[in-house]
Amino acid sequence: MVGPAVKREAVAYLQAGHGLSERRACRIVGADRKMVRYQSRRAPDTELRGRLRELANERRRFGYRRLFVLLRREGEPSGINRIYRLYREEGLTVRKRKARRKAIGTRAPILVEAWPNTRWSLVAGFRP
Secondary structure: OOOHHHHHHHHHHHHHHHOOOHHHHHHHHOOOHHHHHOOOOOOOOHHHHHHHHHHHHHOOOOOHHHHHHHHHHOOOOOOHHHHHHHHHHOOOOOOOOOOOOOOOOOOOOOOOOOOOOOOOOOOOOOOO
C-alpha cells in the first residue's frame, strides 16, 4: 500500500526521466490524474507545531491527550484529531521512565538464632 505522495513522486520521475506523458505515467503507477495534480490548501501549522514541541519538551511524560488539554487552556481551537496528527508527524512520543537500578552482588543471609526466647524477626523502627 503506497500513499499519494509516493505515487506523485513516481509519476514525476517517469515524466522527467523517461519522457512519458502524465496520462501514461499515471496508468503505469496506478494513480488518478486528479490525485497527481492535487495541491493542498491547508495552512502551515508552524506556530501550533512549535508550541506542541515546547510543551512536549517541558512535560516529557504527557501524551497527546494531556497536551491537547494544555493547548485548550491556552485558547487553541484545534480539535484532538488535529493535535494527534501533528503529534505523530512531529515524531513525538511519551518518554520512557528510566529503569531502577538493581542490586549488584549477593545479599547477606539473615542469621536466625535457634535458641528459645530469642528475637529473630525484623521489626520496623526497633532500636536496642
